[in-house]
Amino acid sequence: MMSATTAPVALATTQPAAAADTQPTVLATTPSAAPVVEVLSAEKVFPNGTRALEPIDLTVGQGEFITLLGPSGCGKSTLLKMVAHLIEPSEGRLRWWRGGHESVGQPGRKLVFVFQDATLMPWANVATNVRLPLDLARVPRVQSDPRVDQALGTVGLGQFGRHFPRQLSGGMQMRASIARALVDQPDLLLMDEPFGALDEITRNRLDADLLRLWWERKLTILFVTHSIYEAVFLSTRVIVMAARPGRILREVVIDEPHPRDDSFRVSQAFAGYARQLQQLLIEASDGRPGDDSNATHESASPMVNRTH
Amino acid sequence: MAAQTPLLYNPAFVRILSPLLVGVALLLTWEGLVRFYEVPKYLVPSPSLIALTLVEDWRLLFSALLITLKVTFLAFFLAAVIGTLVAFIFVQSRWIERAFFPYAVLLQVTPVVAIAPLIIIWVKDPLPALVICATIVAIFPIISNTTLGLRSVNPGLLNLFRMNKASRWQELIRLRVPTALPYFFGGLRISSGLALIGAVVAEFVAGTGGTAAGLAYQILQAGFQINIPRLFAALMLITVAGVALFLLMVLLSKWALGQWHESELKAET
Ligand SMILES: Nc1ncnc2c1ncn2[C@@H]1O[C@H](COP(=O)(O)OP(=O)(O)O)[C@@H](O)[C@H]1O
Numbered sequence: 001m002m003s004a005t006t007a008p009v010a011l012a013t014t015q016p017a018a019a020a021d022t023q024p025t026v027l028a029t030t031p032s033a034a035p036v037v038e039v040l041s042a043e044k045v046f047p048n049g050t051r052a053l054e055p056i057d058l059t060v061g062q063g064e065f066i067t068l069l070g071p072s073g074c075g076k077s078t079l080l081k082m083v084a085h086l087i088e089p090s091e092g093r094l095r096w097w098r099g100g101h102e103s104v105g106q107p108g109r110k111l112v113f114v115f116q117d118a119t120l121m122p123w124a125n126v127a128t129n130v131r132l133p134l135d136l137a138r139v140p141r142v143q144s145d146p147r148v149d150q151a152l153g154t155v156g157l158g159q160f161g162r163h164f165p166r167q168l169s170g171g172m173q174m175r176a177s178i179a180r181a182l183v184d185q186p187d188l189l190l191m192d193e194p195f196g197a198l199d200e201i202t203r204n205r206l207d208a209d210l211l212r213l214w215w216e217r218k219l220t221i222l223f224v225t226h227s228i229y230e231a232v233f234l235s236t237r238v239i240v241m242a243a244r245p246g247r248i249l250r251e252v253v254i255d256e257p258h259p260r261d262d263s264f265r266v267s268q269a270f271a272g273y274a275r276q277l278q279q280l281l282i283e284a285s286d287g288r289p290g291d292d293s294n295a296t297h298e299s300a301s302p303m304v305n306r307t308h
Numbered sequence: 309m310a311a312q313t314p315l316l317y318n319p320a321f322v323r324i325l326s327p328l329l330v331g332v333a334l335l336l337t338w339e340g341l342v343r344f345y346e347v348p349k350y351l352v353p354s355p356s357l358i359a360l361t362l363v364e365d366w367r368l369l370f371s372a373l374l375i376t377l378k379v380t381f382l383a384f385f386l387a388a389v390i391g392t393l394v395a396f397i398f399v400q401s402r403w404i405e406r407a408f409f410p411y412a413v414l415l416q417v418t419p420v421v422a423i424a425p426l427i428i429i430w431v432k433d434p435l436p437a438l439v440i441c442a443t444i445v446a447i448f449p450i451i452s453n454t455t456l457g458l459r460s461v462n463p464g465l466l467n468l469f470r471m472n473k474a475s476r477w478q479e480l481i482r483l484r485v486p487t488a489l490p491y492f493f494g495g496l497r498i499s500s501g502l503a504l505i506g507a508v509v510a511e512f513v514a515g516t517g518g519t520a521a522g523l524a525y526q527i528l529q530a531g532f533q534i535n536i537p538r539l540f541a542a543l544m545l546i547t548v549a550g551v552a553l554f555l556l557m558v559l560l561s562k563w564a565l566g567q568w569h570e571s572e573l574k575a576e577t
């Protein structure tokens with residue numbers, strides 16, 4: 001295997017922990033739970049030659065809330081789509097529940113993708129939209145209707161089943177989209193910047209609700225964001241990615257107890273994690289893996305040179 | 309005075325009233341000019357004379373109108389059915405669409421007056437010949453609009469359907485058809501007017517009397533006989549039929565799309 005060139009990931013990393021920060025946080029951990037998804041040296045080169053991802057190794061354990069964080073173009077969506085089996089890796093492979101993709105969709109192995117847009121059918125009311133996965137699976141209405149009601153209640157849209165998408169705010173549309181994901185009783189939720197288009201207050205509220213859901217239902221979530229604060233608030237582990245070529249730069253374990261609430265957002269620990277991730281992101285956009293104590297210096301120097 | 313009535317502040321009322329007022333003003337001016345300058349009725353008849361002719365020749369003109377409408381509706385129906393079928397075939401594969409779309413365009417750009425004589429020679433019965441001509445005129449908007457609509461599916465929704473392992477049939481019925489509906493009705497609106505035009509043009513070319521004597525035939529005859537008031541009366545019936553057809557289509561699409569389709573609501577407000 002090509003251990004020399006692969007980015008430091010999941011298992012026992014030999015790199016020094018983020019030295020720039022004093023927060024005693026970075027500790028690579030092996031997910032103790034059973035693996036839900038294993039990405040095994042999977043890389044992606046698109047037919048047009050774009051090297052979207054260098055070989056990636058990542059294990060998503062049962063019950064984890066993992067966030068992919070990185071600048072745009074670093075291959076977050078590509079990685080998520082590979083996990084969703086929407087695209088194939090050009091090298092390497094993936095395993096789902098320790099098996100191939102054929103078993104995905106069976107009871108206990110349901111995988112659901114939530115898009116950035118709510119992608120609701122504008123001609124159908126909210127209840128019909130939420131019922132779609134069940135309708136496509138030809139679940140009879142007597143069984144599907146109570147599940148739809150329950151899913152709508154869970155996301156706080158219990159009164160809005162007969163409304164049409166255009167009658168809802170952006171945040172409520174996103175809630176409907178999540179209800180549609182939940183109605184299928186997923187075991188693994190893949191979310192690609194689901195709240196990226198929303199204002200910060202709405203996003204914070206949805207984040208809190210999502211986290212509560214994850215906690216209560218023991219879901220496994222793989223979440224993409226470019227918001228540091230969202231990543232810290234939600235995750236058990238943050239995977240920081242860098243671009244050109246897309247790769248995993250570092251992983252940061254957010255070792256804070258659940259359930260978390262708004263008081264976590266203003267805590268010392270939160271600020272420490274945020275600062276650490278901020279530094280890693282500077283490094284990531286600098287395109288220089290490794291020695292992060294120099295990262296700020298390095299990024300500043302070209303500017304200094306230019307002004308002279 | 310009119311300005312005092314609160315009805316004038318009702319936008320719906322104003323929307324109907326203002327074109328009506330313009331129409332009445334135009335008719336009055338027309339009537340006044342014709343009377344003042346004593347224009348002979350074989351040049352420009354007055355509106356009142358046209359109305360009188362319409363009443364006097366009602367039996368003749370009304371049966372002609374029925375025939376023209378029969379051709380129009382048959383052609384419109386055929387265009388809607390065949391056009392939709394063709395669109396469904398087109399979206400099955402890009403290859404089919406690329407290979408056949410140019411011929412649909414060919415049909416569209418060829419003036420019906422140029423092909424009508426051929427069709428009338430080939431098809432012995434006048435009625436089917438007229439219907440075929442009018443169908444050729446009316447079919448293109450339905451094909452192009454419906455094809456566009458079936459293809460305009462939101463890519464995110466398409467992904468969602470595919471990830472839920474939706475069958476091709478489910479994708480068609482639950483996703484492509486609802487997406488295409490507003491486009492289809494847009495096509496119907498254009499096509500209904502074209503069907504009438506096609507019917508009238510074909511009648512002109514065919515010039516047949518007897519069982520297929522439509523309004524165009526009456527116009528031709530009235531022209532030969534220099535019966536200009538009747539010509540105007542027939543012309544007026546065609547116009548009224550065209551407007552009625554258009555309104556019918558607007559109502560139909562409103563009814564069919566109901567309250568649930570976005571584009572209808574947006575267009576309204
Ligand atoms: N279908 C595609 N064909 C070619 N290049 C692609 C395709 N999809 C994404 N890319 C490229 O791959 C890289 C990673 O894209 P993406 O995964 O969308 O990044 P992110 O989600 O982190 O912003 C980008 O440079 C992008 O331009």
Ligand SMILES: [Mg+2]
Nearest residue numbers: 076077078192
């Ligand atoms: Mg992306």
